[in-house]
Amino acid sequence: MGIQDRYRITGMDCASCAQKIDTAVRRIDGVEDVSVSVSAGTMTVRRGEAVDPADPIQKIVAKLGYGIAPLAGRAAPAPAQNDHDHDACCGGHDHGHGAHDHDLDHDHDAHEHSHGHGQAPAVAATAAPPLDLHGHDVGEDDGAWWQTKKARLTLAAGAAIVAAFLVAYVVPEIRATTFAVAMLVGLIPIARRAFMAARYGTPFSIETLMTIAAIGAVIIGAAEEAAMVVFLFLIGELLEGVAARRARTSIRALSNLLPETARVEEAGGIREVPASALAVGAILQIRPGDRIAADGRILEGESAIDEAPVTGESVPKRKGVGDSVFAGTINTDGLIRVEVTAIAADNTIARIVRLVEEAQEAKAPTERFIDRFSRWYTPAVLVVGALVAILPPLVVGASWSEWVYKGLAILLIGCPCALVISTPAAIAAGLASGARQGLLMKGGAVLETLAGIHHAAFDKTGTLTLGRPVVSDIIGYGRSEAEVIGLAAALEVGSNHPLAQAILAKAADMAVAPGSAQEIAAVAGKGMTGKVGADSLMLASAAAAAAITPLTADQDAAIAALGGEGKSVSVLLVNDAIVGVIAMRDGPRADARDGLAALKSLDVAPVMLTGDNARAAKAVGDDLGIEVRAELLPQDKQRIIRELQAGGAKVAKVGDGINDAPALAAADVGIAMGGGTDVALETADAAILNNNVADVARLVRLARRTMRNIHQNIVIALGLKAVFLVTTILGITGLWPAILADTGATVLVTINALTLLVPKKG
Structure with missing residues (x-):
């Protein structure tokens, strides 16, 4: 360690x-x-x-x-x-996920109700270590570009050249000396960096090539060109620095989403404290229009939360008691009280910034190859430049000054900066662009793998489906659907059980007010009972209802048909007579169908791998148009992924971030849909904060766009070098155009990479 x-x-x-x-x-x-x-x-x-x-x-x-x-x-x-x-x-992807995929065939007799919920007491904010996401202690990246050392050096070199022209005009006989002195203004800092780099292990740096080329040019009488080459080199470095600063600040700008202060509830009222000092358990009061200062859980109130700054989701989400909120998001229309669940250093924005910066340090296979190549490339350029300068004069008696000049130009053409930065610049921009859209990837290797996937294996529960039951069918016998759901909801008011919540949600959707029930009680092995007025109500499983009153043939057939579709069935009785049937199932996500269709359009074949029973899985699969493999053990899912890979395919495993470790380990890349949870951000190779199936296709599309950008950058870098190499050998271009083959190409590939920061629709 x-x-x-x-x-x-x-x-x-x-x-x-x-x-x-x-x-x-x-x-x-x-x-x-x-x-x-x-x-x-x-x-x-x-x-x-x-x-x-x-x-x-x-x-x-x-x-x-x-x-x-x-x-x-x-x-x-x-x-x-x-x-x-x-x-x-x-x-290796051993993400440490636990088992998850559950069967939704709940027994209604296990329907334990919890009326009311606990609430953690307010805890006063205490000082926590401040989080520095900006690096202000350095300063060079925070000021305007013209305030940097490189900008000052470039301006000084430019002023020296202007002065040299004026002096040479007045005193022509010292023209060469004047430009040599002007060249030294810019070259001395470059030469010093070359010396220090050589001293600490990098003798073949771009500064070394630049120093040799400039001094050699002065020796052969090309002092003016030497001065211009140094000046152009400094301009190129300055432009590279501006572009690099733009890429660097694109992701760190997320930290600016956090408000500086937060309104904390204390015994004496409300007090404003620094957001960086918030402690876990502190209670915040968030007014309409306020940015939320910390990750937390809503204790009181309801509001639409605009999560676009963090997740890229354009439509505000309605959230209420018990729902989680992210730091940096905006409370739009209601007063809410929020309990802090993470200190500043661990909130969602801090984790995103930290994750992306760490991911940018991880090299993709293409980047590692180019790094290894460049270590041999620069010494080879020195050798080629020397051979070009020496061989023609020695072998065929060519002019020494002409071929030494060409050899020096080749040194400038051969600088590897543009080639070396072609990949990391694009990867960094791709990672930053993804993070700003709620699509996180842990490094270039993950991005490169995602670009080439052929299959996406999805969990069912909580990934393609909501992970909670929804009412799918209501059948009334002598009562309307509204009456059936209203009476059932009367027995469920105040309950937090998922089945109860499904019935209450359906009643709300139908604008049906639950009846007022008394004497509500749970009957072990049967269901819920209560009274509405003079009527005795019972909401029970089909088996419990059949034991109380015989089912008609139509009722029995209807219940069997619903059960055959993988739905959980509850029967409503009024005064021991069956008046309705309510069927529930784990419903598909609203965006699942479109999300899977988008993947298919990218030639990525989706497949559902679930441990759920076959009938429930098939019902969801038929709705979504996806191949289904059901009733699988974790090792079965791993085996299926291995089988797909055996045919040469790359496979992504998509889940909620807490399940199926063997399958995630077997997959080429694991994608967590965890809504920004710690698990989603920290355990998988990629994470989707929006919890949106359609974002899997967006992730693949971004990865492919980034790889295309990398290939374009490599063509730009090598193409410009090839063009200037030929023109230099032919005597068409000289030293100062040669510098464009390096610094110009570097600026071009960096600007091209920055286009990835502009998200594309679709």
């Missing part, structure tokens, strides 16, 4: 910056593992307890020319093994 520290790093523009930091910190004795993310602007270091985190880690990073400050929060023990193979963290 080691200690894990996280730092905010500023000044990184591309993956080669991250590689220099990674290499330097890894060389420190006692450092066990390092992960640096350009897009997140973070570094995670796992070290032995004997290593001082401030010395020399922070000193070395500062010497390399980057800002560094520890992220707030205590150091945490880290896993002992991390091969830097992030596939391993997802490939």
Whole structure:
């Protein structure tokens, strides 16, 4: 075991910056593992307890020319093994989910009622460790771009070139010296970074190539071009930095959704306290229009909650007593009292920001390949540049100045920044875009896998269905449907049992007011009894009703037919005469049919894997048009997934985040639909905060769009280099256009990646 520290790093523009930091910190004795993310602007270091985190880690990073400050929060023990193979963290997927898929054939005699509910007492807010999501202790990423060191250096280099032109115009004979001095204004900081990078393990950096090219140009008499190349290089770095800052702040902007203060109930009334100081158990008063300051549970009141800032869901959700609310969401129309269930460091927004930043540090297979390739690529460029400069003069007697010039241009063309950043920039933007839509993925490896899935295996209960019973059929015998549901609801008023809630919800939907019942009681093995006026009522199972009064042939056939469809049947008796039948089942989600159709349109075949009985599963499957495999044990689900994979298919397992560990372990990627719960955010490879089946297709679509973006970026990076390589060899372009093959390509691929931050409809 080691200690894990996280730092905010500023000044990184591309993956080669991250590689220099990674290499330097890894060389420190006692450092066990390092992960640096350009897009997140973070570094995670796992070290032995004997290593001082401030010395020399922070000193070395500062010497390399980057800002560094520890992220707030205590150091945490880290896993002992991390091969830097992030596939391993997802490939095994042992998510630790418990069993879930239940049969909804409830016995009505087990229908225990709980009238009323407990309420936790209000707990005064106490100070909690503040959460720093912004990294303000560093500062470089927080100010305007023109206030950065790179902006100041670029402006100074530009001013030096303007001055050189003026001096050269007045005193032409010192033209070369003037431009050489102007070049040094920008080159000295670059050369210093090259020296420090070489000293700490990265001799073949872009700064090294730039320094050699600029000095070589001065030696062969191209001082003006050398000065312009250095200036263009600095402009390119500045633009890279602006684009990188944009990508970095896109996800951290979520933290701005949290209000600075919250209204806390205390014995003496209401007091405003900092949101960062809220403790679990504190009672908040949330007025209409207020942002909710913490994750919590509604104790009193009802309101429509706008969750769009966190989950991307455009329609506010109606929530009442007992429902959960997220930090950063907006209370739109009613006064509610909320009990805090998570401190600031653990609320939904903090977990999303933390999860996405950690995911951005995890490398996808494509990214790891390009990283390995770039380690050989840069030294190879130096060799090729040297051969181009030396061989033609030596072999065929060509002009030394001409071919040395071309060799220096090739050094600039060969800089690997655009290629190296092509993948992580797109992945970071894809992860950030997903998070802002309530679609979370734990790293590039998960995103890359999702882009290629062929099958999506769904749980039934709580995933394709509501996970609770709903009234599906009402049959009246001598009474109207409204009368039947109104009398049944009279026996269920005040009950929290799922079957009772289903009956009460149906009555509300039908605008039927429950009757006023007295002497309500549960009869073991039979059901519920009570009185409405002079009538004696009983709501019982079919078997219990048949024991009281014989069923007619029509009644018996109707009950059998409903049971054959996987529905749970209750019979209403008035004065021992059957007056109605109420059937309930676990109803499909409203969005399930469209969500599954969207997956099919992406050539992803959905299948339902459930432990529920075959008739109930088939009824839901027929409604939704999905293949059904029912009455499965956990090992059966795992076996089916293995069978699908044996044919070369990639399989996603979609569930509520707390079940079927063997199936999730077998799947290529596990997707949790947990409504933002801890389990959904922390145990699966991907999580859908909206709890929306249609979002599975959106997740796949985003992953595929991101992979297309990566391929476009690689073509841009390599294509520009190929074009300028040919034109340089042919003598068409020189040093200053050559710099466009690197910094220009880097800016282009970064801008292209940022287009992923704009969500597409559908």
